[in-house]
Amino acid sequence: MLWKKGRRSDNVVDARDDSSSSGGGAMRIGGKGLGLTGIVIVVAIGLLTGQDPMQILGQLTGQMGQQTATVNSQTRKAPAANDQQAEFVQRILGDTEDTWSAIIQQGGRQYKDPTLVLFRGQVSSACGLASSATGPFYCPADQKVYLDMDFFREMTQRFSAAGDFAQAYVIAHEVGHHVQTLLGVSAKVDAARQRGQRMEGSNGLLVRQELQADCLAGVWANNAQKRLNWLEPGDIEEALNAANAIGDDRLQQQGQGRVVPDSFTHGTSAQRVRWFKTGFAQGQLNQCDTFSAKSL
Numbered sequence: 001m002l003w004k005k006g007r008r009s010d011n012v013v014d015a016r017d018d019s020s021s022s023g024g025g026a027m028r029i030g031g032k033g034l035g036l037t038g039i040v041i042v043v044a045i046g047l048l049t050g051q052d053p054m055q056i057l058g059q060l061t062g063q064m065g066q067q068t069a070t071v072n073s074q075t076r077k078a079p080a081a082n083d084q085q086a087e088f089v090q091r092i093l094g095d096t097e098d099t100w101s102a103i104i105q106q107g108g109r110q111y112k113d114p115t116l117v118l119f120r121g122q123v124s125s126a127c128g129l130a131s132s133a134t135g136p137f138y139c140p141a142d143q144k145v146y147l148d149m150d151f152f153r154e155m156t157q158r159f160s161a162a163g164d165f166a167q168a169y170v171i172a173h174e175v176g177h178h179v180q181t182l183l184g185v186s187a188k189v190d191a192a193r194q195r196g197q198r199m200e201g202s203n204g205l206l207v208r209q210e211l212q213a214d215c216l217a218g219v220w221a222n223n224a225q226k227r228l229n230w231l232e233p234g235d236i237e238e239a240l241n242a243a244n245a246i247g248d249d250r251l252q253q254q255g256q257g258r259v260v261p262d263s264f265t266h267g268t269s270a271q272r273v274r275w276f277k278t279g280f281a282q283g284q285l286n287q288c289d290t291f292s293a294k295s296l
Contacts, residue, residue, distance in 0.1 A: 001164045002230040006091035007098060011113050014079040014086065016120040079118065085149055086118060092168045093145075096175045099223045103285055104182065114138075114178040116145040116171075123148075136170055138177035140186045145174040159245035163238030165231065169217055169276070170242065176216030180209065185291075202261040202268075207248075208290040210266040211275040214243060215288035218279025226283070236280070243272040271296050 079086030097113050104111040117123065122131045126141035132148040139146065151170070156162040180186045189205050199206045221239065225231050244250070247269025249259045266272065275296075278287055290296065 001168065001232055001235050002228075003088055003091050003164055003168070005228045005230045006224075007094035008087065008090045009094035009097055009113070009116070010078070011097070011115050012079060012086065012090045012093060013115055013117045014077055014083075015123065016118050018119075088164065088167070089116060089118065089147065089149070089171065092171045093175070095224050095228070096172055096220055098227075099220050100175070100179055103219070103223065104179075107285070109182070112143070112182060114143050114145055114175060116147060119146060119148055120150070121148070136174050138174045138181075140177070140181045140190075143178060143181060145171070145178065147171070147174075155242065155245065159242075161238075161242040161245040163235070163241075165235035166238040166242035169221070169239035172217035172220045173213050175220070176213035177209075179216055180212065185209065185212070200263050200265055202264050203296065204264065205291075206265045207267045207271075207296065208293075211271055211296060212288050212290040214267075214272050215275040215279035215290065216285075218276040218281070219283050219285060219288065220279075221276075222280045222283030239276060240273050243276050244269040247272050267296065 079090070093116050097111070101111040101113075117125075120132070122129065123146055124130075125137075125139040125144065125146055127137075127139035130137060130146060132150060135151050136145065136147045138144070152167050155166065155170075177186070186209070189199075189209050192205055193199055198204055201207070217239075221231075221236075246266070248264040248266050249261075249268045252259045252263075267275075275288070275290065281287075
């Protein structure tokens with residue numbers, strides 16, 4: 001991927017020096033790291049017991065007595081100019097800004113750029129405390145994407161999902177959640193949650209929301225390629241491999257030895273691949289209505 005063709009965004013905040021390291025991007029418990037596989041177990045326990053997985057993680061992290069990085073105006077700073085990893089994030093984010101500004105304006109709306117926060121170990125967002133073990137996430141309450149780049153190392157080492165375009169897909173997926181917030185999708189899902197509607201499950205609203213974000217990542221990839229012609233042979237396969245690696249069914253099988261469709265929150269590997277490909281094939285926002293789809 002010729003990622004340096006992308007415009008460098010000014011909306012990346014480097015809070016890595018403001019948070020404590022927790023051992024290569026994993027929360028430390030009993031001398032061992034809780035990585036991506038561990039988080040699946042925590043989520044499964046939360047769903048089975050009716051507890052909020054984020055609260056469980058917060059409690060575990062609090063027991064370790066680690067410091068938390070709170071991103072505010074005082075900690076807002078740009079990454080160092082010679083930081084290649086951070087520059088990659090800046091350029092991918094910059095191109096998502098350009099792509100979605102154009103698409104959203106076509107619909108008569110104004111696109112508001114999100115902020116992307118780089119952290120290490122754990123971070124405090126408007127959505128609460130989060131550990132690196134939760135992976136990259138978007139918080140609609142402050143309209144920020146949070147990323148510990150050690151997640152990319154985990155993708156490579158644990159799930160064989162390597163490659164710069166695989167990493168770009170992850171960023172684009174989280175930006176997809178920002179697009180959902182701007183379009184009112186996130187508010188509707190939250191309203192349904194407050195009404196007591198079931199969120200999890202193979203056809204649940206959370207799965208449909210996540211699959212739509214995968215589709216939106218594909219829409220971005222299509223439009224960015226038309227404008228910049230920056231993809232190289234094998235890049236699309238990298239993104240599809242990453243989508244396949246982080247499906248609910250695959251993560252559950254690896255983490256707990258069985259698949260529990262009733263607890264799905266992101267969709268199966270096949271579904272995640274399918275919806276990214278759907279977005280990439282046409283590059284049109286209207287192709288991503290996962291909420292009306294009879295079959296995911």
